[in-house]
Amino acid sequence: MASPCGAVLRRHAAVAVLRAAAAAGDLSKGKALHARLITCAHFDIVLHNNLISFYAKCGQVGLARKVFDAMPFRNAVSGNLLMSGYASSGRHKDSLALLRFFDFVLNEYVLSAAVAASAHVRSYDVGRQCHGYAVKAGIAEQPYVQNAVLHMYCQCAHMEDAVKVFDNISGFDAFAFNSMVNGFLDRGQLDGSVRIVGGMIGEVENWDEVSYVAVLGHCASMKDLVLGGQVHAQALKRRLELNVFVGSALVDMYGKCDRARDAQYVFDVLPEKNVVSWTAVMTAYTQNELYEDALQLFLDMEMEGVPANEFTYAVVLNSCAGLAALRNGNALGACALKTGHWTHLVVGNALMNMYSKSGSIEDAWRVFVSMPLCDVVSWNLIITGYAHHGLAREAMEAFHCMLSAGEVPSYVTFIGVLSACAQLGLVDEGFYYLNTMMKEVGVTPGKEHYTCMVGLLCRAGRLDEAEQFIVNNCIGTDVVAWRSLLSSCQVYRNYGLGHRVAEQILQLKPNDIGTYVLLSNMYAKVNRWDGVVKVRKQMRERGVRKEPGVSWTQVGSVVHVFTSEDKVHPQMDQITVKLEELIDQIKAIGYVPNFAVVLHDIEDEQKEEHLMYHSEKLALAFSLIHTPKGETIRLLDDCKKYFEQMRTMYKLKLTFTHYWCMANLYGSVGLPEEAEGLLRSVPEDLKSRALGGLLGLCRFRGEWGTGEQIALRSFGGESKGPSMQIQYFNGLLNDRLILGNSEKEKTDDEESETRNKKSEYTDEQSKPYEACLAFC
C-alpha cells in the first residue's frame, strides 16, 4: 500500500541501496531495484540523481544518460553527475555536448567539470567561453573553478592566460603550482618551470604526491640530479617512494639524469609495479644504451603477467633500433599488431625509427604509409631516414608532401632537409630554407643547421665561403663544423686552408679520436711532421684513446655481444677453436694476417692475439657455430654507428675508403642490399671506385650475374655507355684484389704511420669474412 509517508521511507531505503550497490559496483542489484522503483516509487530529482550516480559509477554512462533524458526536471547536480560519468569513461566530447541541453543555471560544480572537459579535448575556445560564463556568474574565484581554468589554459598551451590566473591566486595551492609546472614542461619552457619550482621549494611540507611527480619531471627535463636527489630524500621522509606514481617519476628522473642503476634500484623496491613503472625503467635503460637489459625487462614483464601498452612497445622498439636488431624489431612489430597497439602513433613512429636505424628505409616507408594518422615526428623520421640512407631526392620529396599535407616543419625537419640539400649540392635552396622558411614557421636555426650549411658549402667546393660562414655564425667554437671543413679541404686538396683549419681545431682541444685522426692526416699531407707530433702530444694529454671495438650478432632470440679480447663468453673455447680453424683455412688460400689499425703501437708479440680476438671475428665465429648452413648471418658492429655519425651527425666529407669499407662489411655479413643501397649514395666523384668494392665482392663470391646487374643498374642512364660498364666489370675480374689498384686505399687513420714505418697495416680487415663465407 503506497502512502506518502511510506513512499518517502521507501525512497530513503532505495537511495541507501543504490549507494551501496554503486560502491560495490553491483550493477544487477541496482538494476533490479530500478525496475521495482519504476512500478511503485515516487520519483523526485534526488532519486533520479542517485540513479544517474549509480549507473555512472558502474561505468554505464549510457544508462545514466537514459535516466537523465527521461527526467521531467533536472538540476545542476544531475548535470554534474552525468558529466563526471562521461569524464570517467573518457568521453569528454560527449560531456561538453551536454551543455547545450542543460535547462538550469550552471553552478561551480558543472562549470569546473565543463572546463576540465575542455582541457581534456584541448579546446581553448570552449574553455575560454566557460571561463567567461564563470566570471559573469561570479564564481570564477571559487577554488575549484579557478584551478580547473588554470589547468585548462596550461593544457591548451596558453601559458600567458594561465600565468594571469596563477598570479591572482594568493597563498600556496599545490594544485595550481603542479598544473603550472606541468604546463611549462609540456611546452618545453624550462625557464617557466624553474620559476614555479623555485616558488615551491620553501613549501615542501605543503606538497602533495602530485607535486613530487611534477617537480621530478622538472628535474628530469633539466637533468638536475642535485634537486632530484633532494626531492627523493623528501619523498623517503614521507614514505612516498613506494607510491607507484612517485616511484615511476623517480625512475624516470634518474634515467634522464644518466643514472640507470639508481633508476633500477628505485624500481626494484617498488612494492606494486604497473605497466608505467615497467616502461619507465625500460626507458631508463634504453636512454642509457643498455638495450639488451631493456629487452630482457620486457620479457620479465610478460612473465609477471603485466600486459604491455603502446608506450612499452615504443620503448622496446627503440631498444631494437639501438641494437639494429631487425629480427627482434620485426617480431615486436608483429606482437604490437596482434595486440592492437600497432595503430598507435607512438608505436608507428618507433617502428619507423627501428626500420630506419636497422638499414631498411623501405620498411620504414611501408609503416609510414599504413599509419592511420601521423604527426610531425613521423614526417621527420621519414625525411631524416631518407637523408640518412643517402636518398636525398626522396627526402626532399617527402618534405614537399609534408608541406602540402599542412604539417608545420619543426627544428628536426630542417636538419633533415638541409642535410638532403647538402647531399644534392642545392646551395640556393639551402639558404632559402635557412633564411626564409625557417623564419616563416618560427624555428630558430641552431648549431645543427649551421653545420649542415657548412657541409653544403663544402660539398659545392665553396670552401672559403664555408670558412666565412663558420666565423659569421659564431660556430667557430664548434669542432664539428671545422671538422667538416677540414675533411673537405682534403677532398679538394686545398691544403693551405686545411692547414689553417687544423690550427683552429687544435686550439679547441677536442676530445674525440676521429678529429685527431683527421688532424694528423692533414699535417701529414702538408708534410708538417711537427704538426703530427703536436697532435699526438695533445691527444695523450687529453687522454683520448681508441674506443674498444664492439660487435654483435643474433642467434635465435638472443643477441650476443663481443668486445675485442672478449674472454667472458661461456662458449669461448668453441669460438677460439672455430676461429683458428677459419684462419688456417683462409691462410691456405693466400690470406695474409692483417692487424687492426690503431693509433697506439702494438708490441710485436701481441699482434697475433689482436688478430685472434678482434670483436667482429669472435661474433662471426660464434654465428657460424650456431647458424644452420645457408642461413644469412647478420653481423653488425660499431662501424655502422661510426659511419652514420661521420656521415650525418658530423657531416664529414667521406672518402672513397669509408664507403668501400662499409659496403664491404655489409657484403661480408650477408647484407648485399644494404651494401648496394649505400653505394648508391656515394657522391658522383667517388662512384666508380666505390662501385668496385661491390663488384669485387660479387667476383669474390662468383656471383657474376649479380655483379653485371649492379654494374648496369648503377651506371644506367649516366655518363658511361653499356659496353663500357661491362668492360669495367670484366676488367675488375682480372684483378686479384680490388684494392690492389691504388696505394691510397689505406685508412686515413694511419697513413702517416704507415709512411713512416712501412708496416704491414692495411684496411683489408673485411677480407677474411668474405673468404669464410665462400668456404662455409
Added chain:
DNA sequence: CTAGGGTTAG
C-alpha cells in the same frame, strides 16, 4: 545526490 591536477614514447 556533486568536483580538480600526476608517471611511460618520438
